[in-house]
Structure formats: structure tokens, C-alpha cells
Amino acid sequence: MSQPPAERLPQDSGPSPPARPQRKHYSTEFRTRAVALAARPDLTITAAAADIGVSPSTLRRWVRETEPADPRPVHERIEDEWPDWRSFDWPVLPSPEPGEGDVLSEAEPPAAEPSAPEPSTPEPSTPEPPRAHPPPAQPRAPAPAPARVDDIIFPSTARLGSVQRLGIVAVVFVAAVVLSRLVPEDYRLRPLIVDLHVMSLVASFGAVLLVDWHGLLWLARRRTLMESTRLAAAASPIIWAGLGGLFVTGALLRPDLGSPLTLVKLALVLAVSVNGAVMAPVRLKLTELSADASPVDVPQREWRRMVLATTVSQIAWWGAVVIGFVNSST
Numbered sequence: 001m002s003q004p005p006a007e008r009l010p011q012d013s014g015p016s017p018p019a020r021p022q023r024k025h026y027s028t029e030f031r032t033r034a035v036a037l038a039a040r041p042d043l044t045i046t047a048a049a050a051d052i053g054v055s056p057s058t059l060r061r062w063v064r065e066t067e068p069a070d071p072r073p074v075h076e077r078i079e080d081e082w083p084d085w086r087s088f089d090w091p092v093l094p095s096p097e098p099g100e101g102d103v104l105s106e107a108e109p110p111a112a113e114p115s116a117p118e119p120s121t122p123e124p125s126t127p128e129p130p131r132a133h134p135p136p137a138q139p140r141a142p143a144p145a146p147a148r149v150d151d152i153i154f155p156s157t158a159r160l161g162s163v164q165r166l167g168i169v170a171v172v173f174v175a176a177v178v179l180s181r182l183v184p185e186d187y188r189l190r191p192l193i194v195d196l197h198v199m200s201l202v203a204s205f206g207a208v209l210l211v212d213w214h215g216l217l218w219l220a221r222r223r224t225l226m227e228s229t230r231l232a233a234a235a236s237p238i239i240w241a242g243l244g245g246l247f248v249t250g251a252l253l254r255p256d257l258g259s260p261l262t263l264v265k266l267a268l269v270l271a272v273s274v275n276g277a278v279m280a281p282v283r284l285k286l287t288e289l290s291a292d293a294s295p296v297d298v299p300q301r302e303w304r305r306m307v308l309a310t311t312v313s314q315i316a317w318w319g320a321v322v323i324g325f326v327n328s329s330t
Contacts, residue, residue: 026054034059035066165277172244173270176251183254190253194328197249201324204242205317207235212310219295226291232283243273261323268320271312279309 026034030052038048038059049059160168211232217223246269255262282305289297298306 031062031066035062038063160280162278162281165280166274169270169273169277172247173273176247177257177266179251180254180257183252185254193249193252196245197253200242200245200249201321202242204239204246205321207238207242208313208317211235211239212314215310221294224291225286225289225293229283229287233287236280239276243269243276259327261327265320265323265327268316268323271316272320275309275312275316279306279313282306282309 034048034052034054037043037052038045040048043051045059045063046056049056052059211228214223214228214231218225218228250269255266257263282302285302286298286306295303
């Protein structure tokens with residue numbers, strides 16, 4: 001006999017999964033009141049969320065959603081969010097005493113580790129306008145140094161202009177020529193006057209050679225402009241005193257004005273004096289430059305006058321010296 005079919009029992013499907021809680025929907029008015037409550041300074045986000053019956057994370061999300069978006073680019077927002085290290089008050093560490101190492105003293109308490117900042121209630125902030133960065137500072141040209149008046153030995157004579165110096169030279173030269181006609185050809189003190197004439201020549205011409213040599217060293221970058229101008233200012237009284245001695249002693253030696261060599265020598269001495277009178281203001285202008293100025297820093301006009309005056313000075317001095325020795329030996 002066939003057996004009746006066995007009755008199928010429903011399969012055991014196990015425990016059913018828990019039902020998902022339905023997500024609550026809050027009205028816009030409720031969210032607005034919640035955000036306003038969270039903005040109160042006397043309440044935290046957690047306390048405000050507990051009062052209205054929502055989770056703190058939900059309330060924080062509502063606060064973030066109500067904040068206006070920052071229209072600035074990302075790199076500008078990052079610059080505002082990070083503190084400016086230039087405005088930070090950096091601590092100044094005391095310098096170690098002599099003999100102490102870099103190891104901290106045992107008596108010094110260890111530095112306290114910075115504690116984590118407490119969460120604060122973010123407040124709705126309005127977007128700030130982008131800060132305009134100042135333009136980079138342009139390098140300024142070095143201002144010319146003031147004239148070093150302290151280097152001048154006689155400031156009163158340094159203030160004389162070229163015209164005044166030329167007038168003094170012309171008067172002294174004419175007076176020396178006129179005086180020479182009143183001096184007898186031979187007298188007892190003539191050998192002494194000759195010695196004084198040679199000493200004046202050595203003093204004046206030697207100082208000129210030293211100043212010009214120092215100028216050549218400045219051209220070769222072996223000396224600074226301040227050293228050259230100081231030397232010229234110190235040697236200027238010696239040069240003019242020697243020229244004055246040459247005029248006086250030359251007049252007392254009664255030069256032979258009928259000799260062509262003597263006339264050439266007098267013209268060369270006059271050229272030296274005029275050249276020195278014209279060059280004095282130029283050398284004073286050089287003191288207005290910086291102490292370490294190079295030859296390329298000198299204005300072109302003063303540079304030409306300086307080169308021309310140095311050439312005339314050397315030619316006139318050497319010519320007068322050679323003619324003087326020729327006249328004394330004949």
C-alpha cells in the first residue's frame with residue numbers, strides 16, 4: 001500500500017531582522033529655532049541638542065548648513081584659517097652663560113605638554129572680504145653720503161669758489177712778478193732763498209705726487225674713495241703752502257724774464273696754480289659720494305675734469321722742475 005504523502009512543515013527561517021527606525025523629518029521652522037538656540041553663548045551644542053531632543057551631531061550639521069558659503073578661492077580661505085606666523089609672539093630664549101652646554105639644567109622644570117583645546121561652540125560668522133596683500137617693497141637706491149666736512153683741514157678756504165680762487169692766484173702771480181723787478185740781482189741771502197725755493201718745490205710737488213698716486217690706487221680698486229679724498233684734503237694745505245713758497249722765493253731770486261725757458265717755467269707754474277684752483281671744488285664734490293664708490297660711480301663730467309686736471313698737473317710740474325734744474329746749471 002502506498003503511504004500518504006508526508007505533510008510539509010513550514011521551514012524555520014530563523015529570527016527576523018529588526019525593523020529599521022524611520023528617519024524623523026523636522027520642519028524648517030524647527031531647524032531655525034534649533035540653530036538659534038545653539039548660537040546662544042551660554043549653551044553648548046550638547047546642551048542645546050538635549051533641550052530640543054536631537055543628537056548633537058544633527059544639530060552641528062544644521063548649524064553648518066545655515067552658515068553662508070565663502071565665495072573666496074580655497075587658497076585664500078586657508079590663509080585666513082591658519083595663523084600668521086609673522087604676528088606670533090615668539091619667545092626670546094636667554095643666551096647661555098659661558099661654559100654651559102645646550103643641555104637643560106636639572107633644576108629646570110620640564111616644559112608642559114600642550115593640552116588639547118576644548119571644543120567650543122562655533123558661531124555663525126560672516127564672510128570677510130579678501131585681504132589685499134601689500135606689493136613687494138622695491139629696493140631703494142642708496143642715498144649719497146653727506147660731504148665729510150670734518151676731513152677738511154681749513155673749512156673757510158674750502159668754501160671758496162673757483163672764481164675766487166682764480167682771482168687770488170692771479171693777484172699773487174702778478175705781485176710776485178712785480179716784486180721780482182725790485183729785488184737786486186745779487187745779495188747775501190740769495191743762497192738761503194735758493195734752498196727755501198727747492199724746499200718749497202719738494203713739499204708741494206711731493207704732496208701732489210702722493211695724491212695722484214693714491215688716485216691711481218683707487219682706480220685699481222686698491223684703495224677706497226674715502227681714503228683718497230681724505231688724503232687729498234690733508235695734503236691740500238701742504239700743496240698750497242709750497243706753491244706760495246715758490247711764488248715768494250721765485251720773486252726774491254729775480255728770474256730772467258728775457259729767457260724763453262724762464263717764461264715757459266712761469267707759465268707752467270701758473271698752469272699748476274690755476275689747475276689746483278679749478279680742481280678744488282671737484283674734489284669736494286667727490287666727498288659727497290659713498291665711501292666705497294668706484295670710478296664708475298663718478299659723474300661723467302667730474303670724471304673728465306679730474307682726468308684732464310691730473311694730466312695737466314703732472315705735465316706742468318715735471319716741466320717746471322726740469323726747466324728749473326736747467327736754468328740753475330747754466
